[in-house]
Amino acid sequence: MRIQERSIEAQQLTLLAEWLDQEPEVPSALWFKRFPGLIVCGEGELVKTFLRIGQLPNGEEIM
Numbered sequence: 365m366r367i368q369e370r371s372i373e374a375q376q377l378t379l380l381a382e383w384l385d386q387e388p389e390v391p392s393a394l395w396f397k398r399f400p401g402l403i404v405c406g407e408g409e410l411v412k413t414f415l416r417i418g419q420l421p422n423g424e425e426i427m
Contacts, residue, residue: 372402379400394406394424396425
């Protein structure tokens with residue numbers, strides 16, 4: 365599983381789940397959201413991948 369391959373900590377997944385529970389507005393194009401230990405990348409309503417800090421995301425940054 366990609367989450368295990370990327371060594372994503374449970375705390376980071378909790379932060380992601382809390383953010384998603386807020387039903388954030390995201391653009392229909394590429395976007396990314398920074399968390400303390402990872403970067404989540406998506407397109408439209410879909411989460412596409414997880415990056416490590418230091419990797420370069422594409423798209424519009426979501427605050």
